[in-house]
Amino acid sequence: MKTEHIPYKIYLTEDELPKAWYNLRADMKQKPAPLLNPGTHQPMKAEELAGVFCEGLIAQELDNDTAYFPIPEEILTFYKMYRPSPLVRAYCLEEKLGTPAKIYYKFEGNNTSGSHKLNSAIAQAYYAKKQGLKGVTTETGAGQWGTALSMACSYFDLDCKVYMVKCSYEQKPFRREVMRTYGASVTPSPSMETEVGRKILAEHPGTTGSLGCAISEAVEKAVTSEGYRYVLGSVLNQVLLHQSVIGLEAKTALDNFGVKPDIIIGCAGGGSNLGGLIAPFMGEKLRGEEDYRFIAVEPASCPSFTRGVYAYDFCDTGMVCPLAKMYTLGSDFIPSANHAGGLRYHGMSSTLSELYHQGLMEAVSVKQTDVFKAAEYFARVEGILPAPESAHAIRVAIDEAVKCKETGEEKTILFGLTGTGYFDMVAYERFHDGQMDDFIPTDEELAAYRSKLPKVD
Amino acid sequence: MKTEHIPYKIYLTEDELPKAWYNLRADMKQKPAPLLNPGTHQPMKAEELAGVFCEGLIAQELDNDTAYFPIPEEILTFYKMYRPSPLVRAYCLEEKLGTPAKIYYKFEGNNTSGSHKLNSAIAQAYYAKKQGLKGVTTETGAGQWGTALSMACSYFDLDCKVYMVKCSYEQKPFRREVMRTYGASVTPSPSMETEVGRKILAEHPGTTGSLGCAISEAVEKAVTSEGYRYVLGSVLNQVLLHQSVIGLEAKTALDNFGVKPDIIIGCAGGGSNLGGLIAPFMGEKLRGEEDYRFIAVEPASCPSFTRGVYAYDFCDTGMVCPLAKMYTLGSDFIPSANHAGGLRYHGMSSTLSELYHQGLMEAVSVKQTDVFKAAEYFARVEGILPAPESAHAIRVAIDEAVKCKETGEEKTILFGLTGTGYFDMVAYERFHDGQMDDFIPTDEELAAYRSKLPKVD
Numbered sequence: 068m069k070t071e072h073i074p075y076k077i078y079l080t081e082d083e084l085p086k087a088w089y090n091l092r093a094d095m096k097q098k099p100a101p102l103l104n105p106g107t108h109q110p111m112k113a114e115e116l117a118g119v120f121c122e123g124l125i126a127q128e129l130d131n132d133t134a135y136f137p138i139p140e141e142i143l144t145f146y147k148m149y150r151p152s153p154l155v156r157a158y159c160l161e162e163k164l165g166t167p168a169k170i171y172y173k174f175e176g177n178n179t180s181g182s183h184k185l186n187s188a189i190a191q192a193y194y195a196k197k198q199g200l201k202g203v204t205t206e207t208g209a210g211q212w213g214t215a216l217s218m219a220c221s222y223f224d225l226d227c228k229v230y231m232v233k234c235s236y237e238q239k240p241f242r243r244e245v246m247r248t249y250g251a252s253v254t255p256s257p258s259m260e261t262e263v264g265r266k267i268l269a270e271h272p273g274t275t276g277s278l279g280c281a282i283s284e285a286v287e288k289a290v291t292s293e294g295y296r297y298v299l300g301s302v303l304n305q306v307l308l309h310q311s312v313i314g315l316e317a318k319t320a321l322d323n324f325g326v327k328p329d330i331i332i333g334c335a336g337g338g339s340n341l342g343g344l345i346a347p348f349m350g351e352k353l354r355g356e357e358d359y360r361f362i363a364v365e366p367a368s369c370p371s372f373t374r375g376v377y378a379y380d381f382c383d384t385g386m387v388c389p390l391a392k393m394y395t396l397g398s399d400f401i402p403s404a405n406h407a408g409g410l411r412y413h414g415m416s417s418t419l420s421e422l423y424h425q426g427l428m429e430a431v432s433v434k435q436t437d438v439f440k441a442a443e444y445f446a447r448v449e450g451i452l453p454a455p456e457s458a459h460a461i462r463v464a465i466d467e468a469v470k471c472k473e474t475g476e477e478k479t480i481l482f483g484l485t486g487t488g489y490f491d492m493v494a495y496e497r498f499h500d501g502q503m504d505d506f507i508p509t510d511e512e513l514a515a516y517r518s519k520l521p522k523v524d
Numbered sequence: 525m526k527t528e529h530i531p532y533k534i535y536l537t538e539d540e541l542p543k544a545w546y547n548l549r550a551d552m553k554q555k556p557a558p559l560l561n562p563g564t565h566q567p568m569k570a571e572e573l574a575g576v577f578c579e580g581l582i583a584q585e586l587d588n589d590t591a592y593f594p595i596p597e598e599i600l601t602f603y604k605m606y607r608p609s610p611l612v613r614a615y616c617l618e619e620k621l622g623t624p625a626k627i628y629y630k631f632e633g634n635n636t637s638g639s640h641k642l643n644s645a646i647a648q649a650y651y652a653k654k655q656g657l658k659g660v661t662t663e664t665g666a667g668q669w670g671t672a673l674s675m676a677c678s679y680f681d682l683d684c685k686v687y688m689v690k691c692s693y694e695q696k697p698f699r700r701e702v703m704r705t706y707g708a709s710v711t712p713s714p715s716m717e718t719e720v721g722r723k724i725l726a727e728h729p730g731t732t733g734s735l736g737c738a739i740s741e742a743v744e745k746a747v748t749s750e751g752y753r754y755v756l757g758s759v760l761n762q763v764l765l766h767q768s769v770i771g772l773e774a775k776t777a778l779d780n781f782g783v784k785p786d787i788i789i790g791c792a793g794g795g796s797n798l799g800g801l802i803a804p805f806m807g808e809k810l811r812g813e814e815d816y817r818f819i820a821v822e823p824a825s826c827p828s829f830t831r832g833v834y835a836y837d838f839c840d841t842g843m844v845c846p847l848a849k850m851y852t853l854g855s856d857f858i859p860s861a862n863h864a865g866g867l868r869y870h871g872m873s874s875t876l877s878e879l880y881h882q883g884l885m886e887a888v889s890v891k892q893t894d895v896f897k898a899a900e901y902f903a904r905v906e907g908i909l910p911a912p913e914s915a916h917a918i919r920v921a922i923d924e925a926v927k928c929k930e931t932g933e934e935k936t937i938l939f940g941l942t943g944t945g946y947f948d949m950v951a952y953e954r955f956h957d958g959q960m961d962d963f964i965p966t967d968e969e970l971a972a973y974r975s976k977l978p979k980v981d
Binding site for chain 1: 529602675
């Protein structure tokens with residue numbers, strides 16, 4: 068254990084970078100519930116998934132036992148272009164808040180996709196290329212995942228077809244242009260290009276879209292196009308596996324200075340960032356080696372953990388995907404226009420859902436205007452203009468640090484700063500102009516969506 | 525000299541960060557020509573500048589002898605929030621080009637202002653605060669300087685009034701919102717707010733503005749407002765001084781691995797990035813210790829070095845500033861709409877002009893479409909979407925690396941990657957759509973502007 072001064076930013080050396088992804092499921096006694104065939108309600112087999120997903124990724128998806136997957140050399144090379152990401156000691160924020168808490172954040176925004184999404188995008192593109200595919204299809208909410216996948220596909224010379232949630236497409240005109248720079252094609256969803264898109268548009272003509280709709284369109288496009296598969300930026304086990312680089316790097320950096328966090332906080336849409344950040348820490352907790360508090364932060368407008376139910380549900384609005392057991396609001400829940408586009412998903416990672424269900428993790432929901440207050444405060448104090456999604460974690464990190472001020476406790480707080488908000492300035496503008504509302508679904512609304520959950524014994 | 529593997533990204537430790545700025549002028553035998561009073565044509569004295577500039581900065585501006593200025597503690601603290609910037613070994617670019625050249629770039633884009641401008645902004649805000657001022661005024665071209673100054677002023681709780689070149693204001697609607705996040709007010713220039721703005725609008729009703737116009741407006745606003753001074757993001761000696769952190773960090777990083785660059789390349793608008801990047805290397809050349817090739821890259825649409833004259837000229841269109849001896853196209857030269865907003869200045873740093881005049885530095889001009897080709901190529905290969913300004917340096921770095929491929933020479937190339945292009949997607953869109961033109965002024969046009977230079981004996 069080193070005892071020297073902790074720098075503002077801790078960068079690992081290349082030698083210290085993770086060489087393998089960590090599979091949290093291997094240390095879970097109660098494994099996440101398996102994906103089910105929507106027709107037979109039997110666990111999905113690898114061969115059933117092969118029409119939708121890439122082979123190498125299916126193996127990772129279904130493997131609940133292997134603790135470490137070596138990271139292929141080509142991916143390690145790409146990681147070295149933009150990783151390690153810095154672990155930042157938020158000295159300025161601590162001082163401004165006057166808190167005795169010690170605050171750290173793992174900042175994943177220093178790459179052109181602007182977020183952590185690139186960690187899984189490059190892995191998924193690699194396995195698609197390895198399988199000899201022509202290209203991949205996907206959906207994107209805030210646009211970060213689509214940008215990340217465009218970059219990854221460009222690197223491996225794969226075709227990339229992105230369905231972008233319509234409200235994000237309209238709020239973020241420049242995101243499309245970044246994806247185009249990397250050679251991707253981008254379609255606002257729901258679209259008239261797919262059967263499921265046409266159906267959703269017929270039923271909800273004015274819809275601003277949702278991740279659930281866009282997933283359905285991307286899956287349909289993949290299964291009906293020769294040499295294409297579908298890839299997804301969150302929710303799935305494989306994505307949490309790839310994102311474990313966030314937590315592994317953060318843990319090594321903290322270990323180098325003998326620091327142990329008390330509270331670990333991440334925003335949660337589908338769960339990719341949170342699952343990746345907490346992975347090695349949760350592993351220690353599951354193995355009984357250490358204890359940590361974990362807090363998932365979700366928007367009050369789309370509160371899967373805090374107001375959803377733990378049940379089997381469709382992953383997409385069009386019901387073309389397998390059933391997953393997760394905390395869900397119902398697959399046809401379409402949140403009100405919410406500027407944190409990346410957190411608009413109706414469900415939550417099965418792995419995180421099981422951990423939450425077992426009481427190993429907490430969850431809170433926060434209102435959008437409170438989130439933007441925290442975002443602006445953080446931008447001014449720490450110099451990084453955060454993505455609205457990331458600012459959910461900032462909000463709760465600040466709240467916890469203020470509690471420490473009140474109690475005098477010197478807790479160590481680690482949170483995930485998933486990305487930057489440079490393409491979210493329309494949302495910031497509304498906030499500045501006082502035109503931002505807090506959308507909170509009523510109990511009646513949620514009950515109505517819940518009543519449509521599939522019946523699984 | 526270490527001989528180990530050179531990592532993809534070299535980060536200095538906090539201990540290795542520069543503690544003092546390096547003043548290149550101290551090592552110049554022939555000093556840059558002094559600023560002149562526009563009425564008397566006598567060298568400007570500190571007291572004459574005091575109505576426009578902050579005191580601490582005037583001392584730096586006029587000092588041609590002190591080699592090192594210690595960086596104040598408050599600024600070192602702010603630097604630690606976003607520095608060191610990485611020195612990147614462009615392994616992927618080298619491989620893709622198939623060149624034996626070794627390419628390095630110093631990447632200054634990993635902060636919310638998106639560029640190197642923050643290095644001087646925080647210094648200038650510090651001295652304004654130290655003097656007890658209420659606020660500062662400035663101009664911004666591409667918006668990077670304005671954003672940087674907004675961040676710096678927010679940190680020191682100063683008011684910030686930005687005049688933004690109109691074409692950038694219109695092309696980059698979200699830049700304004702970032703500045704607003706940091707509490708700045710932003711006015712498109714020329715505006716009706718100032719006398720000089722009204723005059724320029726009357727003479728050129730359809731003008732898209734220029735840095736020269738915006739400077740005049742900001743200076744007028746500063747001298748007519750109680751407790752305000754004017755600050756400038758480029759051109760001035762003080763700015764090059766602050767930007768020397770770029771070169772000092774780069775040199776330490778290279779020295780740590782025993783690497784000596786053969787060619788050092790930077791884009792040049794007013795000269796702040798280039799002057800900062802080359803500072804310690806040029807110092808060695810001036811002292812006869814080492815030799816390097818230096819290449820300034822400017823847009824063919826605004827070719828101060830390559831097609832301008834070395835003469836005294838006004839720094840601004842409104843002729844309210846002191847006269848500076850520099851390579852200039854004439855102070856009322858307004859370049860055609862050019863997407864590299866930060867390189868639209870009619871003149872060039874006096875220091876760099878003198879070095880160029882002495883033959884210590886080369887300059888080339890490049891066409892905009894060629895620049896965007898390099899930008900897109902670089903984005904795909906190295907994963908960073910560059911600012912159009914920065915891509916000027918990329919263009920020439922690639923050209924030099926390709927020459928090495930032809931000759932088989934293993935040259936080491938260092939270039940400055942000043943920033944990211946996330947707010948330049950309108951320009952990228954035009955490029956993708958084949959709607960981008962190359963504007964090159966004719967000899968007759970340049971001669972007409974030149975004929976209006978002030979007469980100085």
